Amino acid sequence: RQKQSGLTPRYSLIFPRTHPTSPPPAMPFYLLLPLACALVYTVGSLLFKRAYLEGAGPIESFHWANILAMPFFLPLFFINPGSLPPADWWRPILTSALIYAGAWCTFAAIAKGDVSVVTPVLGTKVVFVAFTAVALAGTSLSPTLWLAAFLTTAGIVLVGFGDAKPGRARADALILGLLSSLFFGVSDVLIGMWAPKFGGTTFLAALPQC
Numbered sequence: 001r002q003k004q005s006g007l008t009p010r011y012s013l014i015f016p017r018t019h020p021t022s023p024p025p026a027m028p029f030y031l032l033l034p035l036a037c038a039l040v041y042t043v044g045s046l047l048f049k050r051a052y053l054e055g056a057g058p059i060e061s062f063h064w065a066n067i068l069a070m071p072f073f074l075p076l077f078f079i080n081p082g083s084l085p086p087a088d089w090w091r092p093i094l095t096s097a098l099i100y101a102g103a104w105c106t107f108a109a110i111a112k113g114d115v116s117v118v119t120p121v122l123g124t125k126v127v128f129v130a131f132t133a134v135a136l137a138g139t140s141l142s143p144t145l146w147l148a149a150f151l152t153t154a155g156i157v158l159v160g161f162g163d164a165k166p167g168r169a170r171a172d173a174l175i176l177g178l179l180s181s182l183f184f185g186v187s188d189v190l191i192g193m194w195a196p197k198f199g200g201t202t203f204l205a206a207l208p209q210c
Contacts, residue, residue, distance in 0.1 A: 042119065048107065049115050058107035065103065066208060073208045082199015084206060091198075092206040095190045099207060102183030105176045113173025121177035123156030128185030136186075137193050 048061055084092070109118045130149045133139040195203035 045106075045110055045115050045119055049110055052111050058104070058111040062100075062104050062107050065107075066100065070208045073205045076201035076205035080199050080201040082202035084198045084202055088198070089206070091190070091194045092203055095187050095194070096207040098183045098187040098190070102180045102187065105180035105183065109173045109176035109180060112176065113170045118173055118177045120156045121174055122181050122184075124153050124178060125181040125185045125188075126152050128182050129188055132186050132189040133192075136189055 051061060052058070106118075106122065109121075126149045130141055130146065134141060191203070197203075
C-alpha cells in the first residue's frame with residue numbers, strides 16, 4: 001500500500017484522470033451586437049457615399065439621418081423606465097452633442113475621402129475608448145487589453161491602407177475620421193458611466209431628443 005500510494009501522484013501527473021466537464025458557456029448575445037452594428041455601418045457608409053455621388057451633401061445626410069433615428073429611440077423611454085431629473089439633463093445633452101459631432105465628422109470624411117480609407121480610420125475608436133475609460137471612468141485596463149486595443153487598431157488600419165490607391169488618402173478626410181473616432185469613443189464611455197443610473201434605455205432615448 002505504501003509503495004502504491006507513493007507511485008500514485010507521479011502516475012497521475014503522466015496520465016491525469018479524466019473527469020466529465022461541463023460544456024463551454026455560450027457567447028453572450030450582447031457580444032454579437034457590435035458585429036451586427038459593424039455590418040450595418042459599413043453598408044450605410046457605402047450608401048452615403050453613393051448618395052454623395054448623386055448630388056446629396058453631408059449636411060443634408062446628417063440632418064436626415066438624425067431625424068429618421070428619433071422615432072426608433074422614443075420607445076426606449078418605456079422599455080426600462082427610469083428617472084432622469086432636470087438637473088441631470090446636461091449629461092444626455094453633452095453625450096448627444098458628442099455623438100452628433102462624431103456623426104457629422106463621419107459624413108464629412110466619407111464625402112471628402114474614399115470609404116475604403118476612411119472606414120478603417122474609424123477603427124481607432126478602440127484606442128480612444130481605452131484612454132477615455134482610464135481618464136474619466138477610472139477603469140484599470142490590463143496590459144493584455146491595451147495590447148489588444150492597439151493590435152486591433154493597427155490591423156484595421158493596415159487592411160484599409162493596404163488596398164488604398166494613390167490620391168485616396170486625403171489628409172482632411174483622415175483628420176475628420178480621427179475626430180469622429182474621438183467623439184464616438186468619449187460618448188461610449190459616458191453612456192457606460194451615466195446610462196445605468198438613469199435606467200439605461202431612458203438615457204439612450206433622451207440622446208436624439210436633445
